[in-house]
Amino acid sequence: MSKGLRGIEAGTTSICTVGETGDDLHYRGYDVVDLSEHCIFEEVCYLLLHGNLPNKDQLKSFSNNLISKRSLPDPLKIVLEIIPKETNPMDVLRTACSFLGNIEPEKSFDNQMHCSERLLGIFPSVLNYWYHFSHSGNKISEENDSETIAGHFLHTLHGRKPTETEEKVMNISLILYAEHEFNASTFAARVCAATLSDFYSCVTGAIGTLRGPLHGGANEKAMELISRFEDEESAAQSIYSMLENKELIMGFGHAVYKKQDPRNDIIKKWSKKLSVGRTNEKLYDISSRIERIMKEEKGLFANADFFHASAYNFMDIPTKLFTPIFVCSRVSGWAAHIIEQRSDNKLIRPGAKYVGSDPLDFVPINERD
Ligand code: COA
Numbered sequence: 399m400s401k402g403l404r405g406i407e408a409g410t411t412s413i414c415t416v417g418e419t420g421d422d423l424h425y426r427g428y429d430v431v432d433l434s435e436h437c438i439f440e441e442v443c444y445l446l447l448h449g450n451l452p453n454k455d456q457l458k459s460f461s462n463n464l465i466s467k468r469s470l471p472d473p474l475k476i477v478l479e480i481i482p483k484e485t486n487p488m489d490v491l492r493t494a495c496s497f498l499g500n501i502e503p504e505k506s507f508d509n510q511m512h513c514s515e516r517l518l519g520i521f522p523s524v525l526n527y528w529y530h531f532s533h534s535g536n537k538i539s540e541e542n543d544s545e546t547i548a549g550h551f552l553h554t555l556h557g558r559k560p561t562e563t564e565e566k567v568m569n570i571s572l573i574l575y576a577e578h579e580f581n582a583s584t585f586a587a588r589v590c591a592a593t594l595s596d597f598y599s600c601v602t603g604a605i606g607t608l609r610g611p612l613h614g615g616a617n618e619k620a621m622e623l624i625s626r627f628e629d630e631e632s633a634a635q636s637i638y639s640m641l642e643n644k645e646l647i648m649g650f651g652h653a654v655y656k657k658q659d660p661r662n663d664i665i666k667k668w669s670k671k672l673s674v675g676r677t678n679e680k681l682y683d684i685s686s687r688i689e690r691i692m693k694e695e696k697g698l699f700a701n702a703d704f705f706h707a708s709a710y711n712f713m714d715i716p717t718k719l720f721t722p723i724f725v726c727s728r729v730s731g732w733a734a735h736i737i738e739q740r741s742d743n744k745l746i747r748p749g750a751k752y753v754g755s756d757p758l759d760f761v762p763i764n765e766r767d
Contacts, residue, residue: 402653409588409746411738413425413731414578421658425442425446428451431660433573434664438548439727443730460515464518464519470527470540474524477497482532487718487721488606488609490722491605492602496598499599503598507740510733522547522726526555529555529719546569547572548568548572552565563671563672568713570668572723573727574661574727575727577731577734582608582612584735587600587601588746589746594743609721616704617706617710618717618721621717621720623688624688629684634687634688638691638695641696647698650696652701659701662701666705669682670682688704
């Protein structure tokens with residue numbers, strides 16, 4: 399028995415390897431370092447969904463398809479407009495996904511590629527429509543001339559075209575978060591897919607799973623942590639005492655990687671670049687100091703979430719939207735896994751080691767103490 403199924407191979411996949419030859423990450427055989435350096439997110443989505451990198455024509459047609467799937471149907475807008483401002487935006491995405499399954503049901507598995515593209519296209523629109531309506535009463539348009547999901551997300555959030563650097567960093571971020579083998583939310587999606595349920599149910603379950611602070615929620619918790627401190631010194635003192643009290647420091651450690659998370663160096667570099675000239679530039683130095691302390695004191699490394707916190711903050715993204723951005727990205731991986739699970743399906747139904755009582759004689763209710 400392995401607690402948390404650690405180290406157990408719970409199925410086969412040809413989508414992704416995590417830590418196969420060290421602390422590395424590959425999507426369909428390509429190193430995430432190369433993909434994040436050379437690709438836009440759409441290329442990586444195509445790779446995950448179709449198994450190969452697109453040529454120029456394929457990318458153009460795939461991107462156009464995604465653009466055509468950004469629009470919000472009126473009944474969904476009505477639902478989004480009644481969800482209160484205080485709601486966790488992950489719950490908003492979960493509800494929106496589930497509701498789409500009502501109004502645009504997946505009638506047959508032949509539509510699975512359409513569903514994948516629909517969710518990739520629509521999630522940024524959903525998130526920012528709800529965010530603006532609930533916080534300021536504005537009904538934003540989901541139409542803009544951004545050709546990428548990264549640009550569309552930032553445009554609908556800020557109401558302006560993003561800078562080239564912002565769009566690049568958002569592309570990198572979406573690529574880094576896109577896929578991670580049998581992580582908890584993907585596994586949840588596969589368990590649901592294995593019952594031959596519909597696409598929207600699989601993704602709804604995955605969103606609920608990603609919501610937890612031990613999984614996707616860590617980037618928001620990391621932001622709460624680093625924004626507490628005035629400077630590096632107060633951060634250091636606080637981290638030492640948190641460690642003494644055996645508190646978890648969010649954004650550190652990993653269930654699979656042992657020495658480093660290969661995504662950390664990439665997003666850390668961009669966080670540094672984005673920090674230059676910002677009034678809250680110190681967030682980067684505070685984060686770096688915490689990273690050093692965690693290494694020295696616990697031998698723990700920053701995972702992908704830690705420097706995402708400052709990078710997103712430098713792009714003026716509200717903290718409550720950090721984990722939902724993860725959804726906008728990881729839906730590519732979930733979709734690829736749902737399709738893969740369906741292609742060679744077997745109901746997922748593990749056994750459990752029983753640790754309860756031995757068989758007992760039944761006691762009628764009148765004879766119980
Ligand atoms: N802060 C402080 N201590 C940590 C830690 C952290 N972020 N992550 C792990 N540790 C400690 C544990 O307390 C444990 O110490 P112990 O042996 O004295 O009990 C040891 O390191 C091993 O941790 P464990 O929980 O067994 O590792 P895991 O592989 O099961 O867990 C995580 C991996 C990601 C769940 C865990 O590192 C964590 O909770 N991190 C914070 C949340 C986070 O950043 N999640 C995003 C993951 S991408």
